[in-house]
Structure formats: C-alpha cells, structure tokens
Amino acid sequence: MNPVLAWAIRLMEFLFVIGCIGSVIVILVSGVEDVETILGAEHETEAQPPAK
Amino acid sequence: MPSDIQSSSSGSSRVRIVVATSVMLTFISYWRAAAIILNDLGSSAFYAGGIAEQAVGKAAPWFILGVMLFSFAVRAVYVESCSMFVRGGVYRVVKEALGGTLAKLSVSALMFDYILTGPISGVSAGQYIGGLVNDLFVSAETHGLIPRAVHAAFGGTPHININATAVILACAVTLYYWWQNTKGIEESSEKAMRVMQITTVMVMMLLVWSVITLLKRPDWQLPPAPWPANLHFNSESLGFLPKLFGVFGIIMAFGHSVLAMSGEESLAQVYREIAHPKLTNLKRTALIIAIYSFLFTGGASLLAVMLIPDKPRVEIYNDNLIAGLAMYQYGPQLLKLIFRAFVVVVGFLMLSGAINTSIVGSNGVLNRVSEDGVLTEWFRRPHKRFGTSYRIINMVVILQISTILLSRGNVYLLGEAYAFGVIWSFTFKSLAMLVLRFKDKTKRAWKVPPNLSIGGVEIPIGLASVFLVLLTISIANLFTKSVATVSGIIFSGIFFAIFVTSERVNRRRFAQAKQQMHDQFQLLHQDSIALSTVDVRPGNILVTVRDYNTLLHLLWALRRADTGEQDVVVMEARLVGPGSAEFDLSMEQIFSEYEQTLFTRAVSIAEGVGKKISLLVVPARDVWSAIVQTANNLQSSAVVAGLSSKITPQEQAFNLGRAWEAMPEPKRQFIFQVVRPDGSAETFTIGPHTPSLKAEDIQLTHRLWLNLTRMQGLDKLHHADIITLALTRLARDYGRDREDVLRDLKAVGREKRFGQSPADRPPEVPKQPTDTHEEKKPPEPPITSP
Numbered sequence: 001m002n003p004v005l006a007w008a009i010r011l012m013e014f015l016f017v018i019g020c021i022g023s024v025i026v027i028l029v030s031g032v033e034d035v036e037t038i039l040g041a042e043h044e045t046e047a048q049p050p051a052k
Numbered sequence: 053m054p055s056d057i058q059s060s061s062s063g064s065s066r067v068r069i070v071v072a073t074s075v076m077l078t079f080i081s082y083w084r085a086a087a088i089i090l091n092d093l094g095s096s097a098f099y100a101g102g103i104a105e106q107a108v109g110k111a112a113p114w115f116i117l118g119v120m121l122f123s124f125a126v127r128a129v130y131v132e133s134c135s136m137f138v139r140g141g142v143y144r145v146v147k148e149a150l151g152g153t154l155a156k157l158s159v160s161a162l163m164f165d166y167i168l169t170g171p172i173s174g175v176s177a178g179q180y181i182g183g184l185v186n187d188l189f190v191s192a193e194t195h196g197l198i199p200r201a202v203h204a205a206f207g208g209t210p211h212i213n214i215n216a217t218a219v220i221l222a223c224a225v226t227l228y229y230w231w232q233n234t235k236g237i238e239e240s241s242e243k244a245m246r247v248m249q250i251t252t253v254m255v256m257m258l259l260v261w262s263v264i265t266l267l268k269r270p271d272w273q274l275p276p277a278p279w280p281a282n283l284h285f286n287s288e289s290l291g292f293l294p295k296l297f298g299v300f301g302i303i304m305a306f307g308h309s310v311l312a313m314s315g316e317e318s319l320a321q322v323y324r325e326i327a328h329p330k331l332t333n334l335k336r337t338a339l340i341i342a343i344y345s346f347l348f349t350g351g352a353s354l355l356a357v358m359l360i361p362d363k364p365r366v367e368i369y370n371d372n373l374i375a376g377l378a379m380y381q382y383g384p385q386l387l388k389l390i391f392r393a394f395v396v397v398v399g400f401l402m403l404s405g406a407i408n409t410s411i412v413g414s415n416g417v418l419n420r421v422s423e424d425g426v427l428t429e430w431f432r433r434p435h436k437r438f439g440t441s442y443r444i445i446n447m448v449v450i451l452q453i454s455t456i457l458l459s460r461g462n463v464y465l466l467g468e469a470y471a472f473g474v475i476w477s478f479t480f481k482s483l484a485m486l487v488l489r490f491k492d493k494t495k496r497a498w499k500v501p502p503n504l505s506i507g508g509v510e511i512p513i514g515l516a517s518v519f520l521v522l523l524t525i526s527i528a529n530l531f532t533k534s535v536a537t538v539s540g541i542i543f544s545g546i547f548f549a550i551f552v553t554s555e556r557v558n559r560r561r562f563a564q565a566k567q568q569m570h571d572q573f574q575l576l577h578q579d580s581i582a583l584s585t586v587d588v589r590p591g592n593i594l595v596t597v598r599d600y601n602t603l604l605h606l607l608w609a610l611r612r613a614d615t616g617e618q619d620v621v622v623m624e625a626r627l628v629g630p631g632s633a634e635f636d637l638s639m640e641q642i643f644s645e646y647e648q649t650l651f652t653r654a655v656s657i658a659e660g661v662g663k664k665i666s667l668l669v670v671p672a673r674d675v676w677s678a679i680v681q682t683a684n685n686l687q688s689s690a691v692v693a694g695l696s697s698k699i700t701p702q703e704q705a706f707n708l709g710r711a712w713e714a715m716p717e718p719k720r721q722f723i724f725q726v727v728r729p730d731g732s733a734e735t736f737t738i739g740p741h742t743p744s745l746k747a748e749d750i751q752l753t754h755r756l757w758l759n760l761t762r763m764q765g766l767d768k769l770h771h772a773d774i775i776t777l778a779l780t781r782l783a784r785d786y787g788r789d790r791e792d793v794l795r796d797l798k799a800v801g802r803e804k805r806f807g808q809s810p811a812d813r814p815p816e817v818p819k820q821p822t823d824t825h826e827e828k829k830p831p832e833p834p835i836t837s838p
Contacts, residue, residue, distance in 0.1 A: 013299040016524040022517020023125040029501040029514070030128045034339045037332060 069651060069667040070576050070586050079327035084241040086340040087248040088322050092169070092413075093315030093345050094251060095406040098399050099176040100312035101353030102370040103467035107308035109284030110362070111276045113354040115309040118278070120342075120350040122306075123313045125518045127338040128500045129482050130316060132515070134323040135331050135497035136488070142317060142481050143421060149484035149491060152426075156551040158480035159421055160544035165314060165473025166417060167543075169410035170452040171459060172466040174222025177403035179371040179463055180396045181221060182214035187379070191389065214371075215461030222407075222456045229408045230449040233415065235698065236440045236627075247401050254398045255348050257391065258377065262355045265382040275357045278302065285532075288468070293531050300528065306521075307529040311471045312349050316478070321413070325673075331497050352377060371463045374399065407452075414448040415441060425558045426551045434646065437697045439598055439627065468533050472540030479526045482519040486512060573651065581670065581685045588619040588666050590687035595622050595665075596679055597694075600650040605694040605727035607657050615663045621686060622654045623668040625678040676711035680738070683722050684715060690723040691738075701726035705736035712738045 080088075104112035133145050142162050147155035192198050193209045202210055266272055276282035280301040293304075319338060326333045356365060356373045359380045369376025378392040419441055422432045435442040459466050485500075489512045500514040530537050578585040595609050606622060613620050624647060651667050658665040672678030683691050696704050705724050712719065721739035728734075745753075756774050760766045786793045 009300050012303065012524045012527060015520045016303050017299070019517045019520030019522075019524065022513055023122055023521055025502055026125040026128055026500060026514040026517060027121065030124070033501075034335065037335050037339070 069573050069669065070578050070581070080241050080322075080325050081327055082333040082336040082340070084245055085322045085326050085333070085337040086344070087244040088241055089315060089318040089337065089341050090248055090251075090344055091244050091402060091405045092318050092409045093313075093341055094248075094348055095173055095176075095402045096312050096314050097345070097349035097352050098180065098374055098403060099172060099371070099463050099467060100309065100349055101356055102373045103311065103464050104305075104309040104353070105357070105366070106370055106464050107285065107288070107468070108305040109276075109282065110357060111278045111282045111305070112309065113275050113350070113357050114278035115305045116312050116353040117346070117350040119306060119309045119312050120346040122521065123316065123345065124342045125500075125514075126313065126316055126478060126482075126522075127319065127342055129485055129515065129518055130319045131331075131334055131338055132496060132498055132500050133481065133485055134320055134334055136492075136494075142320070142477050143417065143424075145488070146480050146484040149487040150480075152555075154480065154484075156421075156426060156548055156555075157544065158477055158484075159417060159426075160547035160551065161473050161476035161480065161540070162317065162417060163414060163473070163547050164540055164543045165317075165470070165477055166410050166414040167448060167451050168455065168466060168470040168473060169314065169413075170226055170407045170448075171222060171455040172463065172470050173403040173406035173410070174225050174452075174456060175218045175459060175461050175466060176371065176463050177225070177400050178218025178221035178461065179214055180375055180399045180403075182212055182217035183369070183372040183375055184392060184396045185217070186211045186214065187389070187392070191385075218461035218463075219456055219459075222461075223453055225404045225407050226411075226449060226452050226456065229404075229411050230445060232408070233411050233445045234435060234438060234440055234442050236438050244405075247405055251348075251398050251402060254394060258355075258374070258395075259347070259351060261381045261383075261391070262359060262377065265359060265380075268382040269359075272358045275354070278305070288535070290532060303524055303528040304532045307471065307475070307525045307532060308468075310475050310525060310529075311467055312345075312353075313478075314470065314474045318409070318413070321416070335498075372399075410452070411445060411448055415444050418444045418448070421551065426555050428554045428557055428561075429646070431554075434598075436599070436601075465535060468535045469539045470536075471529060471533060472536035473544075475522065475526045475529055476540070476544075479519070479522040482515065482522050486515050486519050489515060573648070581668070581682050583686060586621060586666055586668060586686060588621055588686060591689040592619040592621055592686055593690045593692060594679070594683050594686060594688040595620060595692045597622055597624050597650060597654060599694075600646075600653045602694050602729075603653055603657055604729060604731070605692050606654060607661065608727045608731060608733065609692040609725075610658060610661045610663045610665070613663070615665075618689070619666060620658075620663065621666045621668055621688070622651075622658075623670060623679070623682055624650060625670050625672040625675045625682075627672060627675065674711070676707045677714070680708060680711045680715050680719075684719050687720060688722055690725060692725045692727060695726055695728050701728075701734040701736075705734075705738070709736075709738050 101113065101116055104116055108115065136145075143155050143159045146158040189198070189210045193203075198210060280298050283301045283305055285301070285304065319334075319341070322337075323330070323334055326337065352374050356369070356377045360369060360373075360376045361380075364380075365373070365376060369379075374395050375392050378395045379388050381388055381391070418427060419432055421427055422429070422441075422444070431443050431447075432441040433443060434440065455466070489510070500512065500518065502513050504511045504513055576585075583590060593609055593613055595606050597603060597606060610620060626647070647669060654665065654667065668682070670678050670682055679691060679693075682688075691708070693704065695701060699707070704726055708724055719739065721737060721741060724736045724738050726734045726736075753771050753774050757769065757771050760774070761769050782793065
C-alpha cells in the first residue's frame, strides 16, 4: 500500500477512535442532564395548582 | 397622533414603513415539535436497515444502532447551536463561523440532502406497496382465487414490476405535493401528531410482537459482531478503494449507515416555534426524537436480521424490511398479512409526509438564502394567484422527479447518494460550532459537555469529539461512496455556482435598488408590533395587501374611512418558510423589490384619495395568525382584505376566526370585511359577539315573556332570562343526546340556506352592534367599530 495512504488511514482511524470515546462521554454526561430535565418536568407538573 | 405617511419624523419626503423583524409565530409544545421532526427522521427506518445491510453485510444493524446512539451526541450540537442563535440552521451557523463561501457550500450539501429525501422516501413507499401487492397475488394464488384468464395473461402468478411501481408512485406523490405546495399547503403540527400517533401504535405492535416471536421461536440469532472480519463490502460499497482496511472498515460501515440519522436538521428549523421554556423544551424534544428513532430505526433493523431468514431478507425484503419483519412474526398468516398492510399504510403516510417535508424544507432553505441575497429575486417571485415561491418549488420538484426517473426505483442507489448531503451538512455544522467556541466567547445557555479549562482556555472536548467522528466518516464516504461522491459533488457544485453567480448579480442590483428605496422609503425596524411602534391610534383599520395588481379593497377602505378619526394601516404579511425562521430578518431580506412595488402602488392609491396610511411589513409563517396578532397588537377595529383567489369570504373569515381562537389572551374582537372585485363587501365579526336575531325569534321570545309574566312569581322575568333558560336547556340536551341536537341544528341550517329566499324572510330587527358570520351588508357600508 502507498505509505502516504497507509499513514492517512492510520490517522483517520486514530481520530475516529478518539472521537468515538469523546462522543460516548457526551452521550453519558448529556444523558444525565436529560434525566434531570425529565425529573424537572415532573416537579413542574407537581408544582402546578390543581385545575378548578 | 397618527403618523403622516407622506412625511417622516425627520421631515423628509420619504414614506415611513415599519418593518417587523420578528416572524409572527404560533408556538407549539415539545411533543408536537418532536412529531414534526420524527415525520422526517423516523421515515428513514423504512429503508436505512436494508440499504446498510446491502452495503456492509449482516452486521449492519449494529452500525445502524451505533449511528442512532451517535445521534444523541449530534443532537447536543444542535441544542448548543439553537441556544446560541435561537434560529440556528446550518446556513446561519456556518456563515457566522466560517464565512459566506463555506456557508454556501454547506447549504448546497444540505440541499442535496433535502432534495434526495423526496425521491428516496417516494421510491421506498412504492417498494412497500409493490411488495405487498405481489405478496397478495401469491396468497390469492395459493388459495385459488386468481382467475385462469389472469393467470394465463401473466404466464403464471400475477405480479407487478416493483421498481416501476415505485417510480410511478413516487412521481405521483411528488407531483401531488408539488401542487399542494404551489397552492400554499398549510403546515399542520396536528397532522404530524396524528401520523406519529398511528406510527407509535405500529412501532409498539412491532416491538411487542417481535419480543413474543423471539420467545416462541428459539432459533433466532444475533447479527455477527461489528468487527472488520464480519464486514462484507460489495464492489459498490468499496467505492474507489481497492480492498477493505482494518478499523477503517468500521468507519466505512458507519458511513454506509449514517443516512439513518437524516432529519436532525429539522430540530433547528422548529426551534423557533417551540413554546416557553424554549431550551428545556428543545432538550425534551431532542431526547424524544433520539429515543424514538433509536428504538424504531435501530430496533427494526436489528429485529429484521434476527427474525427474517437470510435468503428472503436479502432477496425479497431488502427494500421493504419492516414489511418482511411483519411477515416473519409468530402467529397466523392472515394476521401477519393484515399487520403488513398496516405497516404499508403507516409507511406510506410517513414516507409521503417526508416527500412533502423535503419540498417544504428545500423551499424554506432556498427562500432563506434568497432573502440573504444569495439567490436572485427571480427565484422567489410570488405566484400570481397563490402568492407562493412557485419557481423554487418547480425547480425542487423537477430535480426530484429527474432523480426518481434516473434511479429507476432503486432505493439502494438513492440511499448511497443520500448519505453525502446528510453527513457533510452535519460536518460543516459541527465544525462551525467548534470554531465559534473560540471565535465567539459570549455566554451560552448550554454547551456540549464535557469542557476542560486549562489556564483559562476552555477546550471543548465533547464538541471536538463529535466533529472528529463526523469528519472521519465524511472523508471515508468520499472514497467509498462513488455514487454519492460523484453525484453529490456535481449537484453541490451546480448549486454553489448558482449561489455565487446570483449573489454577484444581486449585489449589483441591490446597490441600485437600495438607492431607489432610500430615496422613496424610510424603513423603521421594530422587533414587535405595537401602537407606539407603528404610531397609530386604537380603533384603526388594518388593510391587508399582497398582490400589487389587486388593491381595490385598499381604495374601498380609504374611501369610507375618515382618516382624521381613524388611522388606516396597510399591512403585508410576508410569508417565510421554515428555513426562513432561522433568525431575525434584515431589512434587505424583508423589503424586496416586490414590496417596493407593492407599497409604491399603495401610496399612490392613498395619494389619489388624499388620505394618510401607515405601512407595515410583517414576516409570518401563517398569514391568518399574523393578521390576528397584528390586529390585536394594534387594537384595530376592522380588518379589510380583498377576495381570495383560492377560498370564499366565508372560508377567509373561518381561517381568521380559527387563528383568533388560537391566539392567547388578552385579545379583542374586530370586524373582518372582505371586498369583492365588484366593490361589494361581506362583513364578519371575529371573536365572540352578540348574534343578530331574526324577527320571528324576537317575536317568539316576546310572546313567551308575555305568557310567563302573567304567572304568579314571574312578573319580574326579563327577556334575557328566557334566552338564558333556552340556552341552558340546549346545553343540557347537547350533553345528553348530542346526535339529536345536531340533527335539529342541521335542519335549522338547511332551512336558513334553502328554505327561504331573502325576499320571503320577515323583516329583520334593527341592526345589532355586531353581525354573525357570513351576513352580507348593504352596499358600501361604513367601516365601524364593533
């Protein structure tokens, strides 16, 4: 294989793996926030006065 | 005091025009917003699994699930961009971060995505229908229901050419939506909600039934693990590359599955319309769509490989995978066939909806760039009759029909090309957001986590990670998706060239127009419309204008109005598409040559009758909503409109009334007058009002009152008490026997329409302050307050 192409492919693979690890962290951290958002929505509902 | 339109506050002779820069919107809940997005995003579940498996082999469902999981991270990028710009579509964000050239490139890629959404959805819907018809023929043949003559004519079991059916159906549905969009289709979140409700029923049935099947049939097996050794690329999915490379193969497989994520851009499009609290609701919307599409698109792809044997899955159900899934459930054949028909109906609803979304979205994005001076005015010149940007719609539909014909009904080919626009628009967007982290240090309402701070410098680890994944997939796709690369580059190149050329032409023309406009008009930007900003008194008359060839109603209103007592406001509701709602519009975007001609004629009419008018331009997604909101904000007593070329005055009043009902409190009543070309007018009252009673009804009330007041204890009775009792009883009867009451009311309505001619009717009682819907006024009535 052309050494430049091989080097470019190795670089892309490295960047992809790094990106995937970082994206998993994004999903986990924002997922925790999402759970808080959903719980927040429940609190909001509970806090509303009963309909007349 | 009212403003004198003939002289601005500065004392020059220029005409003063108030331009509202905020689009008048009706806000929607996060459930409705999610339904709108899922109509686009969820439709890919019908074809993504089959296309991915054809490209990478049996391990494809893992990559679809991976892409759907990754879409959780991509939506975080969209949430951050929306929190920054409020209206953060690709074009706006990339332009802000990377400049006009890359913005034009990114919007060209986005257009490729939007335009291909139509053909792939239409062809896929056709594949589902064609597949069902052929299977029904086979079932009928098995039960001996096919007549011999038909059997002989087909030389065996009757069948249709699925690809040809797909092409015909896709063209037919595209042409249907072309006409609907040319007429000015009303986008309805209600319709999106209904489609998603039906789809959810189908998805739940599919998932539950699949779990039962898995429990009943122990011979199922998971797809092979997503390792390079289990990937089987064909010559088409290898593209320009000679052979498969280790981990790079996984990137390639992701690239072939990324089309499952198409539709995320709609999140930015609907953000403006999401109700308060906006950011929280956007996050909820994003979470709903991510979970839903993960379960539906990812789940359906995985279950299809687990339940459908390899041979029929690859040979028969590759282009209608969910239909195949329905046929391989545990249970009687008839039940499975019925469920498959249900899948096809839901698929048709969603996929045909996606065709409409693609036309609406393309139209919106092109209108948006046109308003930004990147496309010439020629493209968005309104249709004479319908007022829509028909030239853009025609161009989009011609491109879509050409694509359908060129594809010859091959979903795989379309899917391969489709991914180009999807991935590149995401890549541009995430790059722009990354650049903005360093370029624009203003505080964000929300940021993609995690962010590391070293020596006061913030490193956006999360954002950079998402960008890296998107970038590597985009580059891999360039080499492995030859169809996408060649067609995508040609298409985007053509669009880019059109944008660049148009922008140059526009720049020259705009310099001249700006000078003319500057000489004639003084534009005052106002974020919102109020009495003080337009500088008129309460009780004014609002005249809506659109076509500069039909301004008779303005003349009609001016002749009857005493402008010393009552101000006349001439308003143009400037229709903007979903893409146009990305951010506040600038003067150049709103006040085009068209508006210049329109207001020049309006001013000329006002000068002709020697009366003052105030001019107003309001960008709007929905004309009716914009009119009622403006009338309410300006405390107008009357709204005057010309006769619509599409609908009757009654329908005009009905639409306006419906928009009025949807408007939040506080709101005021007003009179709506529709002026016909012959100068006659119909008057309606918008909002609750006293009905005008017929003379015989008043007589009846009076007779009842006379009888009742003779009785002991009822001498203090009023006429109004009788009406109150009658209405209370009607309400009670309506609650008990709705059908009976409706029947009687229909009979009354029929009698009113057909039973008596106007001449036969008894004379009406003296005029009430307001009128019921659809009552014709005597000729040339004065415009009065309700």
